Amino acid sequence: MRSVAVFTQEDDLRPRAYAGRYIQLDPIMAPFQTTRGIRYEVVTVHLIIGENSTPRYTCFVVPMLHEEIMFWLCNSVFTTADFTDERKAGLAAEILKFVED
16 A cells, blocks of 8 residues: 655645745754753754855755754753743743854
8 A cells, every 4th residue: 555645735845945945953952950850841943044045055054053053052051940931932032142143
């Protein structure tokens, strides 16, 4: 038996690396300290590629950016409070500032 994928006309099948599109990075496990030891929170980054970027440049830079974000999250000292609803927006702003830098 062979399975066949069915796509509707609304499905966007274009590659994600083209300029003007977005790239969803792989999830990153961010460690944080709790009273019971180290736990992990899943962090995902959704990049919107600018119109001035070429696909070749984007495909070259994005894996390095993903690695830098991973190292930054691992070297940051987070606690349980950093992943509460009140502080998640601040953490997202910090990640955005890091990516922009």
